Amino acid sequence: MTMKDIVKKRLLITGVSGLLGNNLAYCLKNTYDILGLYNAHGVEIEGIKTRKIELTSETAVEKIIEEFDPDIIIHCAAISDVDFCEDHQDLAQQVNVSGTRFLVNQALKNGAKFVYISTDLLYGDSPKNPLPEDFPVHPTNYYALTKYQGEREAARVPEALILRTNLFGWNIQNKFSLAEWVIHELSAGKRIQGFQDTYFSSIYTFELARIIDQAIEKDLKGIYNCGSSTFMSKNEFARRIADYFQLNKSCIQAISIDQAHLKAPRRKNLGLDVRKMEAALGRAFPTLEESIEKFYDDYQKGIPGIIKQNNFRKIFPVLDHIPYGRQSIMQEDIQAVVDVLKSNYLTQGPKIPEFENGLRDITTARHCVAVNSATSALHIACLAADIGPGDEVITTPITFVASANCIVYCGGKPVFADIDARTYNISTQEIEKKITERTKAVIPVHFAGQSCDMDAIRDMIRVKERAYGHRIYLIEDACHALGSFYKNTRVGSCAYSDMTTLSFHPVKHITTGEGGAVLTNDKGVWRKLCYLRSHGITSDPEEFVHKDTAFEPAQEKGEVPVKRPWYYEQTYLGFNYRITDMQCALGSSQLKKLDQFRQRRREIVNAYNEAFARTDGLTIPYEADAGDSNFHLYVLLFDFENMELNRTQLMLKLREYGVYSQVHYIPVYTQPFYQKTFATRWGDCPEAEHYYHRCLSLPLYSSMTDDDVGQVITAIRKLARMRSRV
Ligand SMILES: Cc1ncc(COP(=O)(O)O)c(C=O)c1O
Incomplete structure (x- = not known):
């Protein structure tokens, strides 16, 4: 291996502030030593050098090529606004044709490979779609004409590669590709028009960049169509983009391009037959649907944020918003779930007690029953407290409806006590005012994470219990407060209450997707909660009511009766509120953090x-x-x-x-x-x-x-x- 093999090849990209130039630089920066040239819009891209150039000055072009001495030139720069070119023909001629000529002159001088990015607008109009490379060229507007003249210049380099294409992607500048424009307008609630009679086979820039890289490697020469392998109307394209980004499709009005009265004449059938290039590279190109999917995938991976260098949120505030709350999932959380998926138990397996033990350890509560939501947790907690018709239960009005709904599920009557003006938690004095002889329980909610004054609430309740001569349960709704402290005990310890409920919804401190738990220090309550979680059923022989049907009759005196292996008993009316092992594995992994x-x-x-x-x-x-x-x-x-x-x-x-x-x-x-x-x-x-x-x-x-x-x-x-x- 010589030094030349080790040293990266030098790649000159013109138009590096444009969509393709920039995306190419991003995709190829590890493979090549890149110099990117821009004109009006200065850009800095990590890992590559960039310089300003006046392509219309032959001396400027000559100087840069002499200094950088590229092995390859990819010429993306052009004035590509079709209507602007129609109005500014001299400028279009200078940049798109003369600029190309000057570059080609230098490429010929220093022996660089030349890749010319052309357009799908060259072919004459035809009822046929898609069109192959040998279909007659007939530029219908000035932009297309200058690109064709540019092709003729490029073809002076014997080894030149000319790519006729149409592309969309994530642009570094605020200038939008068609797909970005659709997203921008629809997400701002605006109406747009989609041409239902203009068909194209646009390709996602990152896909195109990979194809170009491969074509350079294979040293492809000549003229090729290079787009997605299928085509669709621009209206359909806009609708598919709206689908992926969950935007309002009904804001896209389908019209004919003739109704848009555009300045420069346009062709309607712009589909590219890409089979020649697919054959040359020995690979299938993505369909337009797949191109859109890749464009969306990259959005999900955060690529536009990198390309747009922290401007993404400013440009697309709806797409990249800061929510009021969300989960924090890391690789180890994902792995924990995957491990369960590969194991024997997806539910009712070992991950559930493991998670319950973790919650007990953190809160110091003696028992824990994990369930499929905090709503379920609150429901079974109310049932375990024997709340039923005629009972009143006091809770706060400043909470999620679930804190009160659980009372109604049991036939009880919710009574709302006003909040404390400073903490926004239920006020002890207001609870006191609302307690009657029918009060069966109080459900304080530790709003926003701050514990209620549990000492005061408990003491006041004890006094009331004595006065009315019956028990009043205290159930803490700690859905906001896992991890909080109250007087040096962790919320959830149940030091001041009968039960505490938790939620693992994604906006909470730790998540299991959906999920909840009840904590208690009372073994009897815990047993009841276990029944209620799973249909009111038990398989524990100690708990069986019908011992005669649970066991095989003893054959001999003194023989230990054998439990019938299939046997279980339903003792109460319970529910299926079970949480899965996948969820609990996620919960245990989250709990560590x-x-x-x-x-x-x-x-x-x-x-x-x-x-x-x-x-x-x-x-x-x-x-x-x-x-x-x-x-x-x-x-x-x-x-x-x-x-x-x-x-x-x-x-x-x-x-x-x-x-x-x-x-x-x-x-x-x-x-x-x-x-x-x-x-x-x-x-x-x-x-x-x-x-x-x-x-x-x-x-x-x-x-x-x-x-x-x-x-x-x-x-x-x-x-x-x-x-x-x-
Ligand atoms: C205070 C409170 N209680 C109960 C619930 C119900 O929790 P889950 O969504 O886990 O059923 C919530 C949910 O946000 C809540 O904020």
């Missing part, structure tokens, strides 16, 4: 607090001394009455910055179901309503980057302007 997640959330909260603490009209979350919150939510209160924007306007404006927010919560008793069923009314809990009108949850999740946090802060600061007072 609970404190790391907690810490990152705290860092973000500190940044928000610092940014908003002294801003007029904003109230940051209050933290009571007795607890240490894990901050499931970051709720900021806004003085909307004195702000320029109302909450709807603020939320929609925030979305333009890519920042998604949410309201937690609409007071539960104002929901139509509760008003209808329990005659609750607006005005029932004034503090909750005052809070509701002012709250907004900002994005908060452990995988938020510092840039994300900065973006939220900037957007809020910009938008939370107060009305000027006269």
